[in-house]
Amino acid sequence: MRRIAAHYIFPISSPPIRNGIITLDDSGMVLNLSAPSEELRESEGVEFYSGALAPGFVNAHCHLELSHLKGAIPQHTGLAGFIASLAAHRAAFSDEQARRAADLADAQLYASGTVAIGDISNSEVTFEVKSGSPVFYHTFIERFGLRREDVAPNVCMAQKLAAAAATLGLTASVTPHAPYSTLPEMYEALAQGGIWSIHNQESDDENLLFEKGEGALHELFLSMGLTPLPPTGKPSIYHTLRHAAEGQRLLLVHNTYTSATDYDAAAARCKNISWTLCPASNLYIEHALPPLRMLRAKGANIALGTDSLASNASLNLLEELKLLAKCFSDIPLSEMLRWATLGGATALGREHILGSFEKGKRPGVTLLSNLDLDKLKLTPETKSRLLTRKIPTFADNFE
Ligand SMILES: [Zn+2]
Numbered sequence: 354m355r356r357i358a359a360h361y362i363f364p365i366s367s368p369p370i371r372n373g374i375i376t377l378d379d380s381g382m383v384l385n386l387s388a389p390s391e392e393l394r395e396s397e398g399v400e401f402y403s404g405a406l407a408p409g410f411v412n413a414h415c416h417l418e419l420s421h422l423k424g425a426i427p428q429h430t431g432l433a434g435f436i437a438s439l440a441a442h443r444a445a446f447s448d449e450q451a452r453r454a455a456d457l458a459d460a461q462l463y464a465s466g467t468v469a470i471g472d473i474s475n476s477e478v479t480f481e482v483k484s485g486s487p488v489f490y491h492t493f494i495e496r497f498g499l500r501r502e503d504v505a506p507n508v509c510m511a512q513k514l515a516a517a518a519a520t521l522g523l524t525a526s527v528t529p530h531a532p533y534s535t536l537p538e539m540y541e542a543l544a545q546g547g548i549w550s551i552h553n554q555e556s557d558d559e560n561l562l563f564e565k566g567e568g569a570l571h572e573l574f575l576s577m578g579l580t581p582l583p584p585t586g587k588p589s590i591y592h593t594l595r596h597a598a599e600g601q602r603l604l605l606v607h608n609t610y611t612s613a614t615d616y617d618a619a620a621a622r623c624k625n626i627s628w629t630l631c632p633a634s635n636l637y638i639e640h641a642l643p644p645l646r647m648l649r650a651k652g653a654n655i656a657l658g659t660d661s662l663a664s665n666a667s668l669n670l671l672e673e674l675k676l677l678a679k680c681f682s683d684i685p686l687s688e689m690l691r692w693a694t695l696g697g698a699t700a701l702g703r704e705h706i707l708g709s710f711e712k713g714k715r716p717g718v719t720l721l722s723n724l725d726l727d728k729l730k731l732t733p734e735t736k737s738r739l740l741t742r743k744i745p746t747f748a749d750n751f752e
Contacts, residue, residue, distance in 0.1 A: 354378055356398055357718060357740060360726050361405040362386065365695050365709035369687050369729070374399060375406060381715045381741055402720050402740070405729075407690050408709055409468030409717025409739060410670040411697025413629045414550065414606045414658025416473045417482065421446050421454035422663035429640045432556035433569035439663060448478050455479045458668055459486045465669045466719030466737040471550055471604065471629075471658065471701050474525075477517045484521035491701045492523050493550040497530035498539055499579045508542045532592035533559050533570055533582065540596035548602045548702060550629075551593050554615070555607035556639055560588040590615050594622045604629045604700050606658065609643045616651050627700030628653040630692075632676050633667075634660030645681060656696040671721070671737040678731045686729055717741065 355377045362373035364386055376385040419439075426438045459482050462470065469489040474480070475496075483490040494514045496507040511527045518525035526547025529535040554560060561568030566584035574581040585591065590611065597603055605611075605619070606629045619626055630643045648655055659668045666672070670693045677689055694716070698708030707716045718741050723734040 354384070355400070355741065357400050357402065357406065359402045359404055359406045359720070361724075361729065362710065363405060363407045363687055363690050364711070365408055365687075365691050366711050369405075373406070375710060375718065377718070377741065381717065383710050383712050383714050383716070385712070386710055402722070404720055404722035404724055404726075406710075406740070407466075407719050407721060408694040408714075409707065409719050410466050410693050410737070411469040411471075411656070411695075411701065411703070411707060412462070412467050412658055412668065412670055413471045413604060413627065413656035413697035413700045414473070414631055414660060415470050415668060416661035416663070417455045417458060417470070417479045418451055418474055418476065419443075419661035419663045420458040420668075421451045422661070423454070423666075426663050428637050430638065431558065431569055432638060433558055433573040435638045435664065436570075437573060442663075448476075451478050452482060454662075455482045458662065459483070459488060462668050463488050463739060465671065466717075466739045467668075467670065468717035468719075468739070469698065469701060469703060469707055471697070473550065474514065474518075477514055480517060480521050480523060484523055489703065489707070490523060491548065491703075492518050492525040493528045493548070494518065494525055495528055495530050495550075496539065496543060497534035499534065499536060499574065499582070501536065501538065504536065504538050504542050507539060511543060529593075529596075531555075531559070532589040533562055535592075536582070537592075537596065540593075544596065544598070548604065548700075549597065550604040550606060553590055553593065553605040553608055554588065554610040555635070557610050560610055563587060563589045563592060588612070588615055590619060594619055597623050599624060601625065602702060603627070604656065607631060607635060607643065608648070609635050609639060609641050611644060611647075613644075613647050613651070616647065616653070620651070626654070627656045627696065629656040629658050629697075629700060631658045631660040631665075631673070632680075633673055634658075634664040636676075637664040642680060645677070645684075649684075654696055654699055655692045656700040657692045658697075669737065671731075671735065675731050675733065675735065682730075686731065 358374040362370040370388045528549040531552035558568035558570040602625045695708035698704045
């Protein structure tokens with residue numbers, strides 16, 4: 354048994370506790386939360402930390418396999434410029450370079466307080482890193498294609514990758530990449546009942562392509578010798594919604610150019626959507642921020658992701674929280690922490706184990722130090738580190 358105390362505890366499922374103590378069993382399972390009336394100090398049987406305790410972070414959108422591209426792609430190119438640059442840089446590195454960078458990123462993520470990740474894979478290059486990691490990974494096997502002849506080979510590759518993931522004990526599901534990159538036939542062929550993680554409305558050019566058949570993405574596809582999907586007169590999200598079943602568990606990622614009308618249409622069509630935001634990546638690529646206030650007002654399940662090191666300086670959600678705290682200073686830290694923990698756990702279908710300090714869960718304990726404890730705000734100096742965690746076992750993945 355372990356008793357850990359700090360100036361504040363953020364249980365997430367209930368209000369913050371001042372001078373709280375959390376009690377865990379040897380497996381990391383939460384047994385109890387308490388707030389003693391006397392001043393806390395280090396005493397026998399209690400570890401005391403200066404700062405706040407939160408459940409382990411859940412990064413709902415990451416591409417570990419792009420970790421070697423840190424700093425390689427210029428900022429503010431827009432989505433079309435980013436895609437073109439990514440394709441050119443990816444080919445310049447070996448699988449071994451990608452694997453080594455992924456291994457390092459995984460170790461840093463765990464040490465800084467991340468316990469679970471929704472991670473996109475286009476290949477199996479990171480599978481061994483993920484299967485050997487103490488972090489829980491849900492691997493999204495991502496496929497895309499704009500040519501009819503791409504469909505059968507993509508389905509075949511998705512099956513091959515899913516089998517490789519299963520062999521290594523990784524939880525995985527097959528997902529289309531984005532509406533602008535995926536033929537309707539491909540959506541249908543990839544529908545296998547697992548969670549989808551779809552890049553959605555990351556750029557205004559994505560909406561323009563579907564609404565009017567023009568814009569930078571349209572031009573990019575023509576320059577690559579590809580036929581862009583025909584315009585439908587509606588924003589890109591409707592392309593996804595047409596192919597998602599009502600019960601489809603769906604992470605819509607980015608949503609930088611999603612309107613309230615788009616949100617309502619999505620919520621009416623699909624009952625299990627997590628709106629996954631990657632603000633630092635949006636600033637890097639598009640120099641824009643997602644419609645956070647609209648999503649809050651709608652009561653959306655908000656999750657946070659970092660995207661990859663190709664469009665972000667860090668994979669630690671603490672940096673996303675610092676950015677959001679700077680841009681939306683009126684939003685309480687407790688609410689933002691919910692997005693970084695329970696929001697992501699819900700998105701990945703792991704809310705019964707992770708994301709909050711509730712009895713019976715094993716969410717990990719992340720220490721946030723160098724906070725402004727009077728105002729309960731993050732500061733530029735705030736750091737995060739994992740204090741403890743019981744890793745969900747292979748059997749947990751199939752509960
Ligand atoms: Zn992404």
